[in-house]
Amino acid sequence: MQGRGRCFKLFLAFALLLLQYAQGGEMDHNKRDTNVTRRCIERERQALLAFKRGLVDKSDFLSSWGSEAQKQDCCRWVGVSCSNQTGHVLQLDLSDEVQSEFDKVQGKMISPKLIELHHLQHLALPRIDFNGSQFPYFIGSLTNLRYLDLSWTHFGGKFPSQVGNLTNLVYLDLRYNSFTNVENLDWLPRLSSLRYLDLSEANLSNVFDWPEVVNKLPELTNLTLKECDLPSPILSTLSYINSSKSLASVDLFYNRLNNSSIFVWLSNYSASLVHLDLYGNLLAGSIPDVFGNMSSLAHLYLSNNQLEGSLPNLTNLSSLEDLFLRNNQLSGVISGTHLSKLSKLRNLDLSSNSLVLDIHADWIPPFQLHSINLESCKMGPHFPKWLQTQKNISYLRIPNVGISDILPSWFWSLCLTVEYMDLARNQIRGAFPNLTLEFSYSPEQHLSSNKLEGPIPSVLSKASHLDLSNNKLSGSISFLCSSAAIGLFFLNLSSNNVSGQVPDCLTHLENLVMLDLSYNVLSGKIPTTIGYVFRIETLKLRSNRFVGQLPSSLKNCTSLVVIDVGLNKLSGQIPEWLGVSLKYLVILMLSSNHFNGSLPSQLCHLTHIQILDFSMNIISGSIPKCLTNLTTLAQKGNPSLNISHYYVISHRRWGKLYNDDATFMWKGGMQTYKSTLGLVKRIDLSSNKLTGEIPSEITQLVGLVSLNLSRNQLIGQITPEIGNLQSLDSLDVSRNHINGRIPTSLARIDRLGFLDLSYNNLSGKIPVGTQLQGFDPSFYVGNLQLCGPPLKKMCADEVEKGPRKHTDFINQEDKDELITLGFYISMGLGFVVGFWGVCGTLIFSRSWRYAYMKFLNGLNDWLFVRIALLKRQLKDA
Known part of the structure; x- marks a missing residue:
């Protein structure tokens, strides 16, 4: 009996061992028996060490990987899992190590020795940046792989169709790499066990049969092709339907889908679809009735398309949780009936459409929403009472909806x-x-x-x-x-x-x-x-x-980018610390106050400044010559249209962005800029008591769009290099004591849209140029010695010439002039006689025409022979 008992125990232990082996023999680090010492296979350990040498491990995440005695067992290395029975490496997964610390591990290459891991079933290296290096095609030889995640690795080169050899794959994620164009997806149907596929940002612009290929994956449940430049399906490719109707999630965010054929294809999966994202395509027309049959659909994203017409009846979508239709061209009336069966709805976004919400005051919704966005829909004038029933709202957005209650x-x-x-x-x-x-x-x-x-x-x-x-x-x-x-x-x-x-x-x-x-x-x-x-x-x-x-104390606020204290009653001198402590200032506006004294030279340290406005104060002294140090103003253009700020709220999961605006005098009127504020580069020192000359150094600020020095006591001339300010759209130096001529270079500023030189001591002729003659004469008045268009006052040289009558022109003959009226008449007659004497004969006489062509051919032959003889003589010499 005891012998039978021992046999039974041995049989039971053997059966348990077989059962464990049949289940794959995989083990998790956390479940290992620490009392049992296991050694990984040396060949595979060396392959892993070669793989590590291809990485740059900045934070020493892989410190457990090494050749030291205490690190011999690679099955205990972080990210590595082995079989309990054989010791073979089954899993290499570094996703947990790098997901929380983005860019802490970078890649130089993946060592080819990785193919020594013949039994590898799971490979995940997401977010390890390989900086455009060639995809390791030998991965196609790891035929036991069931799970492959190389997302965000930035591999480059030709798209790796070799992954089609991994016929056991269940999960494939190659999103957000840097592959060149994908020629086709012919390799994809070989992955007949595939359930999850993500090729986001791969260029599929020429793969018109992609729906047919997807249909050949009978086990596929999750399809993600974001930002792939996908074309709309050709209807002929939709006839091949051989799928198991198992597709539950389709994410085609931001592609080129622009017609209803995509809905024809999706109708094949109407019974299985749970998640559908068609955000940011070019879909036009009405929302099709096919959605009414998608009884399992829980998440629907159709925002940022060109869909139009009224909202269809959604009463059959009883599973719907998320409905996003923002920024389309939908119109019509929505009543409580449209939403009456959506008991599971949690997030609703109908914003930026032309919809009217005509919902009765006593209507009680069947749902409890977490987020509501109805911006620019019409739901006023009364405050919507149905909102009173919503107890779990965390996001409420109803701006511009016509509420006047x-x-x-x-x-x-x-x-x-x-x-x-x-x-x-x-x-x-x-x-x-x-x-x-x-x-x-x-x-x-x-x-x-x-x-x-x-x-x-x-x-x-x-x-x-x-x-x-x-x-x-x-x-x-x-x-x-x-x-x-x-x-x-x-x-x-x-x-x-x-x-x-x-x-x-x-x-x-x-x-x-x-x-x-x-x-x-x-x-x-x-x-x-x-x-x-x-x-x-x-x-x-x-x-x-x-x-x-x-x-x-304001000098302690060293992060300041914008200061606007204009239109107050502030006084005192402009502080020197503005240019010393606040080095990041982009906008500094002190206009319309009582600031006095001179402009401190420390302001020239504001290398980021774009708008400097000290107008309408009582500032005296000269304009600093060090303005050339304002390096942002000395550069043309601006990479950003606006001036934006990003800050992080500590208790939130996201940051916030806001854009600055600014109001100032522009071309004679007050203007507010926001969306294009980053393009405005201006200096306004007008309406002060500034003296001295306009420094020539100011012409090095080639990025200036507006310069206003009007209503001061400036003297001297306008520098001849003023034409260097090619970005200038507005220039005002009126009501000063500026003398001399208007520089001719001013006429070369093509963008100049506003110019005021009035009430100075300018003299001479206004330079000829389409810009300067196009301005109103009032912008030149008050300069008594200025002449020429657009002013009515003519310059002296034009007065001396004066207008001459036609008869006087004929009768008078300037003895000093060679070219007279008789010369022009003789030249005209000579041209007519010569032209028709030769060309007319050739046109109307065939024999003369043949003789002339024969002469030209002979002349051509003679020239050819002479040139050939001359070449030979030169060669012989």
């Missing part, structure tokens, strides 16, 4: 869970209630361009991004003193009626990046605690009633 009191309880809220560009009325709410987040709130009134409640200081500009808000801004404002990154209160002084309590605004208090009635001094807002990049206090000097 009073903001309801229940709205704020709705916003307790909101992270992003945008109600801008409506006509929402009323005052903020006395809020005592406690938000779950530090929300981003956009309420600009409405008609909100009353004081700003302190509860809003908890926002991370608060835009209340262009309203009718009043009262003080004492809410900034709340300790909750420590999380404030962006604050725009411009164009309101807030008043009083800015409280000197800004020390806790350590995260504030943008502060705009322009166009209010704030008074007093700029508080010294502004110097504690160390991260600030944009400071706008324009058009208020601030007095005193710029606080010296």
Whole structure:
């Protein structure tokens, strides 16, 4: 009996061993028996070490890989897994090591010795940058591979069709590499077990039969071909349908699909599709009825196309969770009926269409939305009551929807869970209630361009991004003193009626990046605690009633890019520290104040400056000659259309971007620029008391688009090199004491669209050029000795010549002139007689024509012979 028992135990142990081997014998690092010492196969260990030598491991992620005695077992190396029974390497996966630390591991090459890993089933090297090196084609010899992920590796060269040899592949991810054009996908059907395929950013522009190829993959469930320049399918290629109808996810984001044939192909998978992304194609026409049959569809992305017509009935899409139709040309009315069966809907985006939401006030939605974006749809004038039923909203965007109602009191309880809220560009009325709410987040709130009134409640200081500009808000801004404002990154209160002084309590605004208090009635001094807002990049206090000097503490804000304190009552000298401490300034506007003294030479250290506006002050002295150090103004053009800022909110998973705007005098009128602000390079020193000459060094600022030195006391001449400013669109030096002639080089500035030289002491003739004669004469007036078009005053040389009558011209003969009227008449008659005497004879007489051609042929032969003889003589010599 005991012998039978031992036999049974041995049999059971053997059976368990066989079972483990049948399951693949794979083991995870975390599940290894640490009491058992296993050694990997030496040949495979050397192959892995050769692979490591082809990498640049900046952070020493692969420190466990080595030749030392304690590192002999490669099966214990990070990213490596082996078979429990055979010791063969089955898996090489570095995705966990490099995903969190992007670019920490870089690649030089993949060693060919990797093919020694004959049993390798899983290879994943995502985000290891091989910098355009040739794809290792020998990977096509690793025929046991079931999982291959070489995404974001930036391999180059010809597309590796050799992966078609990996017939056991189930997962293939080659997205975002740098391959050249893919000639075809003929290799793909050999991967009959493939379930996941991602070839994003591979150029498939010439692969018109891609749908037919995909149809030949019977196990495929996930297809991702983002940004592949995919063409629309040819209908003839859609006839071959041999799939298992298993396709669940199709992502064709940003391709060239432009007709309904793609919907014909997708209709084959209407029963299996769960995820469909056709964002950013050129799809036109109406949304097809085929979507009504996709009962399993949960995620539908059709944004940024050219779809038109009304929204079809979605009542059959009972599984739908995400519906994104933003930025199309859809029109018509949407009622509650359209959405009545979408009980699982979580995210809805119908923005930037011409849709009208006609939803009854008593309608109760069957869903609870997390995000809503209805921008530019029409849903006013009343505030939509159905929003009151939504308890889980984290993203609410309904700007420019025609609401002119009073903001309801229940709205704020709705916003307790909101992270992003945008109600801008409506006509929402009323005052903020006395809020005592406690938000779950530090929300981003956009309420600009409405008609909100009353004081700003302190509860809003908890926002991370608060835009209340262009309203009718009043009262003080004492809410900034709340300790909750420590999380404030962006604050725009411009164009309101807030008043009083800015409280000197800004020390806790350590995260504030943008502060705009322009166009209010704030008074007093700029508080010294502004110097504690160390991260600030944009400071706008324009058009208020601030007095005193710029606080010296501001020099601590070394990240400042924009300062605009124009249209105030600030005084004192322009501080030298502006050019010393604030080296990143791009826009500096101190216009319309009471600044005095001279321009400090330290301003020439502002190498990034694009807009320098000190106009309408009482600044004296001369213009510094060191302006040539303003290197950005000394370069033509600008790579960026706007001036943008990016900042990261610590508790969010994403960063924020905002673009600056600026308002200034341009060609005689106030203009505001934003989307093209980066292109504006200007210096405005007008309406001051500047003396001396215009420094010639200013002509080295070839990037200048606008230069205004008008209404000063400048003397001397306009430098002859003014024509170097070829980017100049506007030049104003009017109302000075400038003398001399207008430089002829000024006429060579082709872009010049505005010129004012009036009320100086300029003299002589206005240089001839299409630009200068095209300006209104008023831009030259006040220069008594200036003459020539477009002025009516003629120059002396033109007066001496004067207009002569035709008869006087004929009767008078200048004895000193060789060319007279008789000369022109004789020349004309001679031409007529000579031309018709020769050419007329050749035209009308055949015999003369033949004789003439014979003469030319003979002359040609004679010249040919003479040249040949001359060449021979020279050669013999």
